Amino acid sequence: xxxxxxxEAVIATVYExxxxxxxxxxxxxxxIIGELQQIDLEIFKFAxxxxxxxxxxxxxxxxxxxxxxxxCKVCGHKWIFRKETLDENTAEALHFLPxxxxxxxxxxxxxxxxxxIVKGRGVWLKSVKGEK
Amino acid sequence: xxxxxxxxxxxxxxxxxSTIAVSSGKGGVGKSLIASTLxxxxxxxxxxxxxxxxxxxxxxxxxILGIKNAQPKEEHGIFPAKVYGLKYMSIIYYSGEHATPLRxxxxxxxxxxxxxTTIWNNLDFLILDMPPGIGDATLxxxxxxxxxxxxxxxxxxxxAFETVKKLTSLLKEMKIPIIGVIENMKIHExxxxxxxxxxxxxxxxxxxxxxxxxxxxxxxxxxxxxxPFAKKIxxxxxxxxx
Numbered sequence: 240x241x242x243x244x245x246x247e248a249v250i251a252t253v254y255e256x257x258x259x260x261x262x263x264x265x266x267x268x269x270x271i272i273g274e275l276q277q278i279d280l281e282i283f284k285f286a287x288x289x290x291x292x293x294x295x296x297x298x299x300x301x302x303x304x305x306x307x308x309x310x311c312k313v314c315g316h317k318w319i320f321r322k323e324t325l326d327e328n329t330a331e332a333l334h335f336l337p338x339x340x341x342x343x344x345x346x347x348x349x350x351x352x353x354x355x356i357v358k359g360r361g362v363w364l365k366s367v368k369g370e371k
Numbered sequence: 372x373x374x375x376x377x378x379x380x381x382x383x384x385x386x387x388x389s390t391i392a393v394s395s396g397k398g399g400v401g402k403s404l405i406a407s408t409l410x411x412x413x414x415x416x417x418x419x420x421x422x423x424x425x426x427x428x429x430x431x432x433x434x435i436l437g438i439k440n441a442q443p444k445e446e447h448g449i450f451p452a453k454v455y456g457l458k459y460m461s462i463i464y465y466s467g468e469h470a471t472p473l474r475x476x477x478x479x480x481x482x483x484x485x486x487x488t489t490i491w492n493n494l495d496f497l498i499l500d501m502p503p504g505i506g507d508a509t510l511x512x513x514x515x516x517x518x519x520x521x522x523x524x525x526x527x528x529x530x531a532f533e534t535v536k537k538l539t540s541l542l543k544e545m546k547i548p549i550i551g552v553i554e555n556m557k558i559h560e561x562x563x564x565x566x567x568x569x570x571x572x573x574x575x576x577x578x579x580x581x582x583x584x585x586x587x588x589x590x591x592x593x594x595x596x597x598x599p600f601a602k603k604i605x606x607x608x609x610x611x612x613x
Contacts, residue, residue, distance in 0.1 A: 241445060241448075241449070241488060243447035243448065244379075244447060244448035244449070244487065244488040244490075245375070245376070245487075245488065247379055247382075247448075248375040248376045248378060248379035248487050249375045251375070251378045251379045251382060252373060252375035252377075252378040252379075253375075255378055256373070271372070312474075332465040332466070332467075333465075335445075335449065335464075335465055335488075336462065336465045336466075336481055336484055336485065337480070337484070338427075338471075338473055338477045338478075338480055338481035338484070339462070339465045339466045339469075339471055339481075341471050341472050341473060341477065342465075342466040342467070342469035342470065342471040343469065352470070352472050353472060353474075355474070355476070355477075356477070356480075360480065361376075361480075361484070362375060362376075363372045363373065363374065363375070364372065364373040364374075364375050365372055
């Protein structure tokens, strides 16, 4: 249910953008969701629809997921995060705070925890389209 | 691409009356102990208090307070666990006892995440236990939290005080309010810190003797609150203009 807090953030941001752009109505919002945070898309979509204000009543929320790519700072090895490699508690910890990946995940090649999350961390707003 | 989390942080802190970052240029000066004790004292006085451990790579307030099995509640956001009258938030809920090395970007992301998803509701005080230095935590908090104020901790050591001078100079330049400076771990009678703090135009809040026996009070919030250390912090509290 962490999805609700993030959905609130998206709604607040879209509202701010719509105000700034002078949109009377928001038509389409595109959201990129990184797999590291393991967002439940159904809950997230439901939360967005429950939270949207009048100005968003006809808004279409488009969501695209992106794989989480990690890169070791020590040996340069790149790999894709897979939830299946984690136990339930660890997966849940990453859901709430993806950066704790550094507590539980090591580079599969050299064993270092010094890696960067190149992409696919969490929720990003790609575009907001509306009518003035 | 826009990070939506940034836009909800002020809303999350809307009902927090005062946010105080307990900070220092150097590590090991007693920030976490002072932040924890200050939070306990304010809660004892009947205020609604939150304590947020921002020392993500070396959290210690849970050890100071003896917090073992507390967990936040998750319901449309993260509701901090209530311990010893405080709403308590720390990365340890998620990292456990594992070492969690974070580079700057990771730190900023973790901070933004927790500020945007933690539901503090009404608080008189949100006490932030800062990591040492003037790096990501200081810069991010100044960027993300409106009306933040800093309470600075130093020791009598010139080495610690030199870094405090840099921190205060940065904060003054950025027009960030400084509540004052506490001189911790004082061993000998000396006016060195007090004199220099006052010359910088900053309030000197008081000094706290070095208590070797403070280790005996760690892990027990009730005993810590009754310690000579806490009595001294309580006196300093009386001088604070909250």
